[in-house]
Each structure stands twice: as C-alpha cells, then as structure tokens.
Amino acid sequence: MATAPRRPPFRPLTRLWRVLSGDTGWKGIAGQLVFAGLLAWLVSDIVINARANLQAQHIASGFGFLAGTAGFSVNQALIRYSEADTYLRVFEVGLLNTLLVSIIGIVFATLIGFAVALGRLSPNWLLARLSGGYVEIIRNLPLLFQLLFWYLAVLAALPNPRQSLSVFGVAFLNNRGFVVPHMEPQQGAGVFVVAILAAIAASLVMMAYARRRLYRHGERLRVWPFALALLIGLPLLGIVLFGVPVSFDVPVLRGFNFTGGTRVTPELVALTIALSTYTAAFIAEIVRGGLLAVPKGQMEAGASLGLSRPAILRLVIIPQAMRLILPPLTNQYLNLTKNSSLAVAIGYPDLFSVFAGTTLSQTGQAVEIIAMTMAVYLAISLVTSALMNAYGWHLDRSQRA
Amino acid sequence: MKYGWLGIVMTSVFLGSLAPANAQATLKAVQERGVLSCGVSQGLPGFSAPDDTGKWSGLDVDFCRALAAVTLNDPLKVKFVPLSAKDRFTALQSGEIDVLSRNTTWSLSRDTSLGLNFTAVMYYDGQGFMVRKSLKVNSALELNGASVCVQTGTTNEQNLADYFRSNNMKYEVVAFATADETIKAYESGRCDVFTSDVSQLYAERLKLTVPDDHAVLPEIISKEPLGPVVRHGDDQWFDIVKWTLFAMVNAEELNVTQKNVGEMLKSNKPEIARLLGTDGNLGQQLGLTNDWVVRIVKAVGNYGESFDRNVGAGSKLRISRGLNKLWNQGGIQYAPPIR
Numbered sequence: 001m002a003t004a005p006r007r008p009p010f011r012p013l014t015r016l017w018r019v020l021s022g023d024t025g026w027k028g029i030a031g032q033l034v035f036a037g038l039l040a041w042l043v044s045d046i047v048i049n050a051r052a053n054l055q056a057q058h059i060a061s062g063f064g065f066l067a068g069t070a071g072f073s074v075n076q077a078l079i080r081y082s083e084a085d086t087y088l089r090v091f092e093v094g095l096l097n098t099l100l101v102s103i104i105g106i107v108f109a110t111l112i113g114f115a116v117a118l119g120r121l122s123p124n125w126l127l128a129r130l131s132g133g134y135v136e137i138i139r140n141l142p143l144l145f146q147l148l149f150w151y152l153a154v155l156a157a158l159p160n161p162r163q164s165l166s167v168f169g170v171a172f173l174n175n176r177g178f179v180v181p182h183m184e185p186q187q188g189a190g191v192f193v194v195a196i197l198a199a200i201a202a203s204l205v206m207m208a209y210a211r212r213r214l215y216r217h218g219e220r221l222r223v224w225p226f227a228l229a230l231l232i233g234l235p236l237l238g239i240v241l242f243g244v245p246v247s248f249d250v251p252v253l254r255g256f257n258f259t260g261g262t263r264v265t266p267e268l269v270a271l272t273i274a275l276s277t278y279t280a281a282f283i284a285e286i287v288r289g290g291l292l293a294v295p296k297g298q299m300e301a302g303a304s305l306g307l308s309r310p311a312i313l314r315l316v317i318i319p320q321a322m323r324l325i326l327p328p329l330t331n332q333y334l335n336l337t338k339n340s341s342l343a344v345a346i347g348y349p350d351l352f353s354v355f356a357g358t359t360l361s362q363t364g365q366a367v368e369i370i371a372m373t374m375a376v377y378l379a380i381s382l383v384t385s386a387l388m389n390a391y392g393w394h395l396d397r398s399q400r401a
Numbered sequence: 402m403k404y405g406w407l408g409i410v411m412t413s414v415f416l417g418s419l420a421p422a423n424a425q426a427t428l429k430a431v432q433e434r435g436v437l438s439c440g441v442s443q444g445l446p447g448f449s450a451p452d453d454t455g456k457w458s459g460l461d462v463d464f465c466r467a468l469a470a471v472t473l474n475d476p477l478k479v480k481f482v483p484l485s486a487k488d489r490f491t492a493l494q495s496g497e498i499d500v501l502s503r504n505t506t507w508s509l510s511r512d513t514s515l516g517l518n519f520t521a522v523m524y525y526d527g528q529g530f531m532v533r534k535s536l537k538v539n540s541a542l543e544l545n546g547a548s549v550c551v552q553t554g555t556t557n558e559q560n561l562a563d564y565f566r567s568n569n570m571k572y573e574v575v576a577f578a579t580a581d582e583t584i585k586a587y588e589s590g591r592c593d594v595f596t597s598d599v600s601q602l603y604a605e606r607l608k609l610t611v612p613d614d615h616a617v618l619p620e621i622i623s624k625e626p627l628g629p630v631v632r633h634g635d636d637q638w639f640d641i642v643k644w645t646l647f648a649m650v651n652a653e654e655l656n657v658t659q660k661n662v663g664e665m666l667k668s669n670k671p672e673i674a675r676l677l678g679t680d681g682n683l684g685q686q687l688g689l690t691n692d693w694v695v696r697i698v699k700a701v702g703n704y705g706e707s708f709d710r711n712v713g714a715g716s717k718l719r720i721s722r723g724l725n726k727l728w729n730q731g732g733i734q735y736a737p738p739i740r
Contacts, residue, residue: 054516056634057494057516057632057633057634058513058516058633059494059514059515059516060513060514060515071559071562071563072558072559072561072562072574073558073561073562073565073572073573073574074574075573075574075575083562083566151586152585152589155586155589155590155591156589158590160590175589175590175591176548176573176591254546255545255546255547256544256545256546256547256548256593257546257547257548257573257593259546259571266591267575344553344577344578345577345578345582346577346582346586347550347575347576347577347582347583347586347591349576353553353576353578354576357487357553357554357576357578358553358554358558358576360487360554361486361487361490361553361554361555362510362558362559363510363514364490364510364511364514364515365514366491366494
C-alpha cells in the first residue's frame with residue numbers, strides 16, 4: 001500500500017511568527033529588520049505628527065525658551081541663582097537639588113537598610129521583632145502618604161522662628177529649617193584643604209602597607225593611632241601657621257526670620273527621611289535575602305578558624321552576599337532617585353517641581369520640557385546602574401583572584 | 402511582535418489625543434457626545450468645588466452649566482474634570498476638555514504661545530497676601546524677610562518675585578503643587594504669608610481651623626483677569642463660549658433674572674426681545690437656538706445672581722462685587738451688546 005509522503009501542513013501564520021520571532025539564519029535577521037523598521041516608522045510618525053499638530057495649534061516649540069528670564073524664586077539653590085537668571089539656570093538648580101536629595105537619601109537608605117537587615121537576623125528577640133515590624137509597616141504604606149506625614153510631623157514638632165531652639169547661640173532650629181553658621185573660605189583655606197588631603201593619602205598608604213605586612217608575614221600593625229594623629233595634626237599645623245582658614249557668618253534673627261548662615265529646609269529633611277526610611281525597608285529585605293543565601297557552612301568554616309561573629313560577617317559572609325545583593329540594590333537606588341520627584345507635594349524645589357512644574361507652566365512648552373526631564377532621569381539612572389555594575393565587576397574580580 | 406502592537410495602540414492613543422486640534426466642530430462633537438467636558442479646579446470654594454454628595458457648584462461651574470444649557474439644553478449634562486494649575490492647559494490642548502473654566506488668568510504669553518484663546522473676563526481679580534493677625538502686619542510692604550507659600554504653576558509665583566524685587570525686600574518662597582498642600586503648609590507655620598488671587602485667599606481662608614485669625618492685606622499687587630479658555634482653531638466654539646458669558650452679563654444689565662425670565666419673554670422692549678430671542682435670529686447666527694439666553698438664565702441666572710450666590714453677599718465668602726460691578730454701577734464688567 002503506497003502512502004503519500006507526509007507534508008507539513010501549510011500554516012502561514014505559524015511561519016510568519018517563526019520568521020518574525022527570529023529563530024536562526026536569514027529569517028531571524030529579516031524578523032529583526034522588520035521589527036526595527038516598524039519601530040523607526042512609529043517613532044518618526046509620532047515626531048512628525050506631534051510637530052505638525054503643535055504648529056497647527058500655534059503652540060511654541062524649540063529650545064529657545066531656555067534662554068528666557070525665569071522671573072521666579074527658588075528657596076534652595078546649590079549654585080548662585082536669582083530671579084533674573086534664565087530657565088536653563090533653573091534647570092541646573094533643580095537638577096542639583098534632585099541629585100542632592102538622591103545622594104543623601106541613598107547613603108541613609110543603605111545604612112538603615114543594612115542595620116535593619118542585621119537586626120532582623122540577630123539572635124536578640126526584641127531587636128529582630130522591632131526590625132521585622134519596621135519593614136512590614138514602612139514598606140506597606142504609600143510613599144506619598146509617608147512623605148506628607150514626615151513633612152507635617154517635622155513642621156508640627158518645630159517652634160516658630162521667634163522661639164527657635166538655639167544650639168550654643170550660633171545654630172538655630174525652627175519650622176523654617178535648621179540654620180547653621182555659613183563658612184566663608186579665607187586666606188589659608190587652600191593650605192588647609194591640602195593638609196587634610198595629604199593626611200588622608202598618608203593614612204591610606206599606611207593602611208595598604210599594614211595589609212601587605214599582614215598577608216605576607218602574618219604581622220598585625222597598629223595603624224589607626226598614627227592615622228588619627230595625622231588627620232588631626234596636619235590641619236591643626238596649617239591653622240597654627242596660616243590662621244583660621246574660614247570665617248563664620250552667624251545667623252541673626254531679624255524680623256520674620258534669621259538672616260545669614262546656611263539653612264537646611266524642613267522640606268529637604270522631610271524628603272530625606274521619607275525616601276531613606278521607605279527605601280531602607282526594601283533594602284533590608286534584599287540584604288537579609290543575600291545574607292541568608294550564603295551557605296551555612298561558610299559561617300561554620302569561619303567559626304572553626306576562630307573568627308568572631310562580626311569578623312565572620314565582615315570577612316566571609318558579606319563579601320559573598322554582596323554579589324547577590326548588588327543587582328536588586330541597584331533597583332532600589334534607581335527607585336529612590338525616581339521617587340524623589342514626589343518632592344513637589346511638599347514644596348521641595350527638585351527638578352520635577354521647578355522645571356517640569358513652574359517652568360513648564362510659565363512657558364507652556366510641555367513637549368520639550370518633559371523630554372528634557374525624562375532624559376535627565378534616564379541619564380541619572382543609567383549612570384547609577386553603570387557605577388553599580390562597575391562595583392559588581394570589581395567584586396567578582398577581586399573574589400576570583 | 403506583541404509589543405509592536407502595543408506600540409501601535411499607544412501611538413494611536415497619542416495621535417488621537419492630539420487629533421482634536423484639527424477638528425473645527427467642537428459644538429458638533431459636544432452635541433454628538435451628549436455631554437460637555439469642562440475643566441475646573443480641584444476644589445476652590447466659590448469658583449468650583451464639589452459638595453459632600455459630589456455635586457459641583459461655583460461661579461466657574463455655573464458657567465459650564467450655562468454652556469451645557471445652550472448646547473445640550475440641559476445644564477446637568479456636564480462632566481467636570483478637576484485639574485491642577487499645572488495640568489490645565491495640557492488638558493485643553495489635548496482635547497480632554499472642551500472648555501477650561503478654572504479661575505485662569507489671561508496674559509499675553511498664555512494667549513499666544515499655548516495654542517489657546519481666552520474668551521472674555523469672568524472675574525476681575527488681583528493677587529494679594531494673607532497673614533496671621535498675630536504678626537501685627539498691616540501692609541505688604543512690612544513683609545521683608547518673610548517666608549511665602551504659593552501654588553506652583555500659577556501667575557502668582559512670578560508676580561510675587563516681581564513685587565518683592567521691585568520693593569527691595571527679601572523673601573523665601575515655598576512652592577507647592579496644589580492649593581490644598583499650600584494652605585496646609587501655611588497653617589502649619591511653614592510660612593508667614595500665603596499669597597494667591599484675592600478671591601482665592603478668601604476661599605482658602607474658609608479651610609483654616611480658625612479663619613478669623615487670618616487677615617488679607619490691603620495691597621493688590623497684580624491684575625488677574627480670570628475667564629474661560631478654548632483651543633485655537635474653532636472660531637464658532639470660541640464665539641459660543643464668549644457670548645455665553647456676555648449673555649449672562651447683558652441679562653443682568655437688562656434685569657432679566659432666573660425668576661422673571663418667563664415674564665420678560667412677553668416684554669416688548671427691543672433690547673430684551675433681542676436678548677431672549679423673541680425678536681430676530683441671533684441665537685441661530687451662533688449655531689444655537691434662538692432661546693439660548695432663556696436657557697442660560699433659567700439654568701444659572703444672570704451674572705449678578707451667579708456672583709451673589711457663589712462668591713458674593715449670598716455666599717460664605719462674602720466678597721464684595723468691587724471691580725466686578727457692572728460698568729454702569731461703578732465697576733468694569735461690560736459686555737458687548739447683543740444685537
């Protein structure tokens with residue numbers, strides 16, 4: 001009995017799917033090209049259409065607005081800024097404010113996060129429960145809510161300027177912020193900075209030398225007393241020889257508020273607290289997961305070498321856990337930076353508030369401003385990722401060596 | 402490829418949102434939809450605020466209702482879209498709303514660079530300052546060194562800077578996204594001063610725990626003519642919105658009220674007959690029905706009645722008419738004639 005040769009059924013959709021999903025060979029390449037082409041067409045179509053529509057509606061476009069005078073004030077600027085400056089300057093001021101709160105937030109979030117993770121793993125019952133409670137409460141409440149809570153809590157707890165809490169009569173705490181004397185560099189400031197840098201460099205060299213001695217000869221050198229002496233002594237010497245390198249501008253209560261000095265606003269404080277405590281709850285869980293993922297045998301091996309518990313953590317467990325912790329930790333850093341855009345709710349002048357907010361409403365150039373703002377957040381995130389990847393790479397290499 | 406489709410969907414959403422720019426016929430779109438989409442504030446007593454049952458009221462809300470009455474013959478067919486100061490123009494540009502009736506200041510840059518048209522002035526306002534009475538400040542010129550709370554995305558931010566700079570006074574500005582956050586920060590003591598349009602100062606003062614502890618200073622530092630806004634490119638709609646407001650003002654001038662409008666229909670005074678459409682076809686010239694003004698007055702009353710009910714003597718705000726009196730009564734509210 002002759003049987004007809006079996007032929008695969010003709011299924012055009014399945015074949016198209018195979019081609020497009022790019023198995024191998026020319027089909028794969030064709031699929032990628034088609035996809036890339038479609039994407040390019042979509043993007044160009046969006047841009048062309050948006051431009052045409054904006055022109056049809058006579059909505060101003062282009063980046064010329066950046067040179068215009070801003071005409072509004074910002075209450076926290078890390079660089080010199082006045083109402084007569086341009087929108088470009090506003091952009092820079094906002095960007096620096098975003099970076100400032102992000103960096104401070106990341107530092108505190110990491111410290112609190114590690115501490116809470118260690119607390120949760122601690123054999124101390126109370127400490128473990130407290131840490132667990134912290135994580136569960138903080139990570140399960142919306143961030144905006146926490147932000148407003150901290151802001152209103154901070155404000156409610158502080159007195160008005162006329163009843164300021166005074167710190168030795170030079171620094172003052174009130175509901176306008178924390179005012180500290182402003183330092184003006186004077187003659188000899190350069191020498192002072194050089195002295196500090198030299199002391200740090202010398203200490204680092206000594207530490208490297210001590211480590212080499214330890215590894216090569218098994219000898220422990222006591223370095224820290226010398227380092228401390230250098231760090232204090234060299235700058236002191238500078239002061240003795242060249243005079244005090246800074247003058248202090250002490251804040252004075254005049255009318256409504258203190259004039260002079262440098263001020264940390266309640267907005268910055270509340271935003272930092274909210275961002276770092278919130279992110280710390282997530283970091284704590286990531287760190288805990290990383291530490292628990294290191295095999296128990298490592299701990300026992302460390303103990304059998306006679307290392308103390310902190311030493312085991314520092315020398316054996318954490319270096320191995322770091323490789324697991326790093327990628328999700330990076331995510332949290334990125335989240336913190338992006339979440340800082342909630343600042344507008346409590347009047348902290350970050351990029352989103354002064355640029356994508358005030359500047360946008362004054363110029364009306366939504367497309368350009370939103371595009372620039374998106375580009376900035378993207379760039380900050382990519383740089384953060386790159387730094388963290390570089391650190392991870394460094395960890396991998398140093399552990400393989 | 403799944404994501405390719407997603408891309409196409411998103412693009413069409415994006416393009417679709419820009420598409421109304423080309424549509425000439427907002428009136429037709431509204432009538433086909435059967436509901437007017439009106440951009441209002443997020444809750445400003447007297448101008449646009451929802452009550453506990455979600456029913457909106459206020460001067461700006463009345464205008465939306467009047468517009469719904471002339472276009473849809475039903476003042477209740479309005480969808481109110483609450484917008485922050487920052488988002489309001491984008492919502493109008495993108496076609497999400499048909500008209501922006503949200504205490505919005507008319508200025509040259511807004512009228513030209515946003516692709517929008519301001520229609521007419523609904524309320525002549527000006528920026529002022531509110532302070533705690535305990536500060537014993539009697540004039541804005543005594544505010545040197547003060548911290549000022551302001552809402553971002555408003556003309557107030559720039560006026561504030563101009564005023565303090567031109568008077569050589571120092572100040573600290575704290576800018577918030579919404580009016581609620583601004584007033585909360587002021588109440589918590591973060592600022593010495595709360596600045597906004599004066600009408601808004603009175604409205605926000607009602608939200609404070611003890612409104613009587615706070616006073617509005619006498620200085621008016623800017624001109625803030627507030628009025629409804631429409632998109633460029635639809636002249637018929639621009640006319641309808643503009644004349645709806647003018648009709649309210651003209652109705653007050655001719656003493657046509659919610660109560661007497663039925664009787665007035667029998668009036669043989671030529672001005673009233675033209676206004677109420679018993680003579681001529683002025684309503685049809687706008688693309689509406691000839692009884693358009695009757696619908697407006699039946700729905701919300703004339704300008705004076707609406708003012709009184711929402712912000713004036715008959716309201717909690719008790720703001721005096723001031724500049725907003727009719728031109729023949731000492732104010733500057735003056736509408737072109739309906740003829």
